[in-house]
Amino acid sequence: MNRRYRSLFFALGFVVLATHLAYLQAGPVMWTLLVLQLLAYPQLAYWRAARAEDSLRAEMQNLLIDGVLLGAWIAVWGMPLWISFVLFVGVCVNVVIFMGMPGLWKGMAAVGAGVAAVALVQGLSFRPHTELHTSLLCIALLTSYLLFFANDAYRRGVSLRESRRQLGEQLAEITKLQAQLQEQAQRDPLTGLHNRRFLDEALERELAACTAAGLPLTLVLIDIDHFKRINDTYGHPAGDEMIRQLAGLLRERVRDDGLIACRYGGEEFLLMLPGTTVAEAEALAEDIRATFESLRVVADGQAMRTTLSIGVAGFPEHGARAQRLVLRADHALYAAKLRGRNRVVVSSDELASGRALPAAAH
Numbered sequence: 001m002n003r004r005y006r007s008l009f010f011a012l013g014f015v016v017l018a019t020h021l022a023y024l025q026a027g028p029v030m031w032t033l034l035v036l037q038l039l040a041y042p043q044l045a046y047w048r049a050a051r052a053e054d055s056l057r058a059e060m061q062n063l064l065i066d067g068v069l070l071g072a073w074i075a076v077w078g079m080p081l082w083i084s085f086v087l088f089v090g091v092c093v094n095v096v097i098f099m100g101m102p103g104l105w106k107g108m109a110a111v112g113a114g115v116a117a118v119a120l121v122q123g124l125s126f127r128p129h130t131e132l133h134t135s136l137l138c139i140a141l142l143t144s145y146l147l148f149f150a151n152d153a154y155r156r157g158v159s160l161r162e163s164r165r166q167l168g169e170q171l172a173e174i175t176k177l178q179a180q181l182q183e184q185a186q187r188d189p190l191t192g193l194h195n196r197r198f199l200d201e202a203l204e205r206e207l208a209a210c211t212a213a214g215l216p217l218t219l220v221l222i223d224i225d226h227f228k229r230i231n232d233t234y235g236h237p238a239g240d241e242m243i244r245q246l247a248g249l250l251r252e253r254v255r256d257d258g259l260i261a262c263r264y265g266g267e268e269f270l271l272m273l274p275g276t277t278v279a280e281a282e283a284l285a286e287d288i289r290a291t292f293e294s295l296r297v298v299a300d301g302q303a304m305r306t307t308l309s310i311g312v313a314g315f316p317e318h319g320a321r322a323q324r325l326v327l328r329a330d331h332a333l334y335a336a337k338l339r340g341r342n343r344v345v346v347s348s349d350e351l352a353s354g355r356a357l358p359a360a361a362h
């Protein structure tokens, strides 16, 4: 990951340090070592990190090895001021970039270790002078080094902002899809009405709200009469069309806020009417029944007609719990079927106990 920078700046450093070696009139051994250090070593360091199991960890170690080696060079040359400064700052900037401030101490220790190693072997000398052109090249090298990193930080910042923007967009898309999925999970695909799962939750919620507000809530359970016969006579797609037509009619009648029409089962629909009394709901149910009775449903060129049986039960008269209310509406619907269909029946205590049902119902 650091190969480009290390190779580039060691190569530039070679130009700078070569001028100092020329000034020192260094022999071939020193030149060979410098070539190995500045031109061959970066490739070796990359090779080592690339082959390591944990490349990042190996590269961190490479940074410290850089520090030790450059520290040794500083000591070998008698600590020429500008060169020492540039190499020391270079090592420190590198370790801070890759390890943060805790890395600074490690970097300084590495340079110190290089200096100490040379001091042990050959003792320390102090020759701070560099030629003017070497000093100027040092300044240029350090400046370009820092500018390179600054530009890199800028580019990383830009790409980070771009990634954040893309992530934000993806998150918004996911949130939208989640909302769509949730909505679909609560809808019946044939009619687009809410499904039973949605209603079961909504009913608990609305019942609690109506109880707290002292408002009535009425359920209207609607079932298509002789629907099996419709399917058998006209075909299943025609039956579907009839279900859709009834759904359309119900949707039209419960357009007000808070009133909900749902497909409760195959050919069974439930209206939840918060704030509506049993008498109001009964009138609405009667209107729906009469409208549907006169409706000619056309599917595949065939006109069909049938009727609805409807049961009505309301809070607080017929119960205070959701399940109880649905059961009471179901009993009333059952009574409507038994009394000859095509009618609206309101729940009563007799119906709930089974006393008001014809013998066939027992």
Ligand SMILES: Nc1nc2c(ncn2[C@@H]2O[C@H](COP(=O)(O)OP(=O)(O)OP(=O)(O)O)[C@@H](O)[C@H]2O)c(=O)[nH]1
Residues within 6 Å of the ligand: 190, 223, 224, 225, 226, 227, 228, 229, 231, 235, 236, 237, 238, 239, 240, 243, 265, 266, 267, 337, 341
């Ligand atoms: N076309 C169609 N038919 C359905 C759908 N869901 C349920 N059904 C059919 O609805 C019919 C309901 O039949 P039954 O429960 O016997 O009721 P019914 O024939 O209406 O008789 P009553 O309710 O007593 O008047 C069954 O034949 C189901 O196959 C659907 O989505 N589309």
